[in-house]
Amino acid sequence: MTEVDKRLKKRALDPELEVTIRVGKSGLTESVISELDSQLKSRKMVKAKVNRGLSNDSDDRLQLWQMLAESTASNLIVTRGNIAVFHRK
Secondary structure (H helix, E strand, O other): HHHHHHHHHHOOOOOOOEEEEEEOOOOOOOHHHHHHHHHHHHOOEEEEEEEEEHHOOHHHHHHHHHHHHHHHHHHEEEEEEEEEEEEEE
8 A cells, every 4th residue: 555545544534524425215316426526526535424224235335335436436445334435636
C-alpha cells in the first residue's frame, strides 16, 4: 500500500467524516447514484450507509458498494459493516 493509499484510508476511517448518502428501502436507485456523483464533484470523500434490513449479507453489501463505485467512476476506499467511503480524484 502506497503512502497516498494509507493517508486516504486513514481519512476515510476518521469518525469526523459524516454519512451524507443513505441507501434506503428502495435500494440502489438512479437518484442515489446521481447524488453520490454530485457530491463527489464537490467533496473528496463521501461516506454512504445502507439500511440494515436491505442487505444482511456482507457479500451483498460489497456487491452493492462496488456497483455504486462503478456507476460513479469512483474508488471504494473502505467498507465496514453497512458503511462505505468513496473517493474520486
